[in-house]
Amino acid sequence: MTTLAPVTTPTLDAVRDRGALRAVVSRGIRGLSMPTATGTWTGLDADVARAVAAAALGDPEAVQWLPSDPADRLEPLYERTAELSVCNLTWTLGREAHRPVLFAGVTCYDGxxxxxxxxxxxxxxxxxxxxxxxxxxxxxxxxxxxxxxxxxxxxxxxxxxxxxxxxxxxxxxxxxxxxxxxxxxxxxxxxxxxxxxxxxxxxxxxxREPMAAAVRDDDAQWYRLCRWVLQLLLSAEHHADEAGPGGRSRALAEAAALAGAHGAAIGLDEEWAARVLDATGTYAEIYERNLGAASGLGVPRGLNELWTRGGLHYAVPLN
Structure with missing residues (x-):
């Protein structure tokens, strides 16, 4: 594969100049986005933001959290005070057709x-x-x-x-x-x-409530970056499942290498995928610690399983 110089994207440049990703989250819903007593944000939505920060900035904690009321979850995007909304927000035609936003992928299927x-x-x-x-x-x-x-x-x-x-x-x-x-x-x-x-x-x-990550619609490269960070989490889980317990580490390394090879085309380096998986783990690990038995909430994965186990999450190929 020909080595390419990383593409430029105005949103990614702004995030790097600032040294932080600005992410819209809820005002506090356990399992999705909620601060601890020490101010550390936890939850599935928060971990998706961390994954994007790890890819874009090399630091999963380089996030400025922007707690928002439900009625105001998209405004920060088109007012240019945020680059990502991960705020238990349902992907609908009405929201995407009438506002200058795009949904980069489903984070949690719900109802x-x-x-x-x-x-x-x-x-x-x-x-x-x-x-x-x-x-x-x-x-x-x-x-x-x-x-x-x-x-x-x-x-x-x-x-x-x-x-x-x-x-x-x-x-x-x-x-x-x-x-x-x-x-x-x-x-x-x-x-x-x-x-x-x-x-x-x-x-x-x-x-039907497909909760999804949202971005502004004026930067296709930033949209692509966020979409593939989310897809990586699912594809890495699929790779690990196929390899079985004994081959998990090797499978995750292979998934990171496959995705990393395309880093320049989405404005990143070849190590972006490895950073994401080191920071957050796969989608399965994110779900388990925030919503599964390990979280104390015990929400079954159900529709949020991979398609191979009867769920709706389909792992898009990385190569």
Whole structure:
């Protein structure tokens, strides 16, 4: 393969000049993006931002975290105060068609669900008809509720709150009979309650919510860089799976080498992929420590498994 000089990209140049990636995250949802007591951000979304920083800057911690309310998760991109949004944000035609943004890839397949009190006797969303339910302003929850209940000749009364903390408080206070949000995010919200075991997430999902990383639409090379960082995480998991436990290290090194060979074409060097995997591990490792059994949340991977195990994540070839 002919050796190429790294391509230039205005966004990557700006990130390097600043020495940090500016990433939009939530104001605190366990498992997705949440700061610890010492200010370290954790979660699946936070680790995706770290992976991009590792590729672009060589330092996974070179991230300026920009906590945002749900209604304001895209504005920092087109206002040029952020380069990446990883904020439990659903990829929709409406968002991509009407705003100057592109979605670089799905980080987590999800669906909206309901958090209810264990002693409420509620087993199905239909039992909430006529009741008040807490939703975050700026999400797709109200539209999803109208669609699901409307098809059944039913309705609920959505009560909007500006932030996740306010929404959780509205539910916890008893003002609302349920909290409606992506089911993965609800697992983290449930864990924040004083007695998590007194609440449960209903089995029914009422929508499709492919949470995705977003960038501005005016820099194709930056979009390509972010998309392939995410694809690397999935492809490396696939390589490791095919190799089996005994061949894991060799398989990850091979995946890093395959992706690294194309570094110059996306503005990076040949070691970018190795840096990413050293910093965050594969998608499986990111999911397990943030949402899986190791996290204390125990959210099954389900649709977030690789396609070889019945999930929706398909590993795009690296070579």
């Amino acid at each position: 909206e669900g309901f958090l209810v009190r264990e002693d409420s006797g509620i087993e199905d969303p239909g039992q909430l008809a006529g009741r008040r339910v807490a939703v975050q302003r700026g999400t797709t929850s109200i539209a999803n509720l109208a669609a699901w209940y409307g098809r059944r000749g039913l309705s609920v009364e959505p009560v909007e709150y500006a932030t996740p903390a306010q929404t959780l408080a509205g539910y916890a206070s008893g003002e609302c009979a349920a909290y409606v949000l992506d089911r993965t995010a609800l697992a983290g919200e449930r864990a924040a309650l004083p007695d998590p075991q007194a609440h449960r997430i209903l089995d029914t999902a009422i929508s």
